[in-house]
Amino acid sequence: MGGPKFDKLQLYSYWRSSAAYRVRIGLNLKGLDYEIIPVHLVRDGGQQHAPEYRAINPQELVPTLLHGQRRLTQSLSILEYLDEVWPDRPLLPATARERQRARALGLLVACDIHPLNNLRVLQYFEREWHVPQPERDGWxxxxxxxxxRVAELQLADHPSTGTYCDGDTPGFSDCCLIPQIYNARRHGVDMTAYPALCRIEAECLALPEFDAARPENQPDAH
Structure with missing residues (x-):
């Protein structure tokens, strides 16, 4: 496999973090060995806020990927880094047009859905505005x-959609979509309205690389 192998990969992760889940899938699809270092986002007031972790990631977020002396943050940029350093088993498609589509699907999740439902947003609602749990769940x-609704339209019957989001090889878009579907199910979203998403989810979760990345299969799961 191409790329440097001598630097150890360590992933600061939380079992339920969808951003960390994305990177776990990407690392698994690349066939890369890595060590999970759990960061509990709730215990002790949130271990991501501890000075020791802040020195690693000033944003106080997970994931952080350590590659030797490099400290890599932001899940989507980490996925692209993996493709650039280890080009075998590419996560992004071969053509510019298809790569743009894959990135757009990934950004739909990572920029338009996930930030509004992030733990720190929900904690702010609770702490500062005392928003009750049912209202937070509805949000x-x-x-x-x-x-x-948009992702379903973009994936259903599109000529670029195959077994997975982008053709018949799992990659970047799937790394983003599957963790968000996990969050959707956890919060009681009726997934019957999204048959294309559910079909792709089933295909992905049947693969060992996705199964190993599931939240319930992480060393810090509880």
């Missing part, structure tokens, strides 16, 4: 459903 479902 989460609303923005997931708004994004999924």
């Amino acid at each position: 989460v479902r609303h923005w997931i459903e708004a994004g999924f």
